[in-house]
Amino acid sequence: MLDALIEKFEAASDTYAKAHGIERDADWFLLKLAEEAGEMLQMANRLSGRSRSKGMSEDDMRSLLADETADLLGHVLLFARHHGLDLSTAIERKWRFSPSE
Secondary structure, three states: OHHHHHHHHHHHHHHHHHHHOOOOOHHHHHHHHHHHHHHHHHHHHHHOOOOOOOOOOHHHHHHHHHHHHHHHHHHHHHHHHHOOOOHHHHHHHHHOOOOOO
């Protein structure tokens, strides 16, 4: 299940990169992960009142926070795939459940 999700993110990312002439090297995977974490934190700060809302409603901010969280999840999975990390095994070891069940 997790492997299939990772491959869907990979296909989408690869298509986007090719369409925009982006080279996805080791640095890119790490930098995108940091970028998306920053964007998620920015939206979380807005939603919690720790940053200006810029005229956005709470619903808009929650929707954008969900979008940024999805981006971060995708880039965590892409980072793991690029580096050949076995996330399923790591999840079982660290979280004590199987993501494929």
